Amino acid sequence: MSYPANPYGNPDASTAQNSLDLPRYGASFGEAVKRYFKKYATFSGRASRSEYWWVALFNALVGLVAVAIMAMGGAFNVPVNSTEMPPGAVPGVLLLTLYGLATFIPGLALIVRRFHDGNFSGWLYLLALVPFFGSLAVLIFVLMPSNPAGARFDKGHAWPAGQPTS
DSSP, X not given: OOOOOOXXXXXXXXXXXXXXXXXXXXXXXXXXXXHHHHXXXXXXXXXXXXXXXXXXXXXXXXXXXXXXXXXXXXXXXXXXXXXXXXXXXHHHHHHHHHHHHHTHHHHHHHHHHHHHHTTOOGGGGGGGGSTTHHHHXXXXXXXXXXXXXXXXXXXXXXXXXXXXXX
């Protein structure tokens, strides 16, 4: 599968593809996940839609595996008034908990970088705290296409042609 060239990208494509400072437009599943973990707590810069959504798919798959392990361990066959968890469900709960803790900061960093790619402040992610409508607003923001003015969030990179510098 091929992706169209990014109209806002660096003309030197070989440098742009290998640079962690620039967003990787048209990233593959493996590239996106690798960049996600390499840029563990990097809140500056930008993340393309492909980077964001491949990582969202990866996180969903990890969650599904953990829930499947919990289901096979009998976590969903517990009586309503019981306070005990079946021992077979513990590995799934541990996987889900540890993975959630390990990816909390990188997840925040990725969504902030995704906001930056659309030329929005990362602080807008706080909209997620507003019940229902906040999550809907965040979904709309991450679905937005790239904006060349978002380059202002890149470290040491110039504005795209025709954009103000102040």
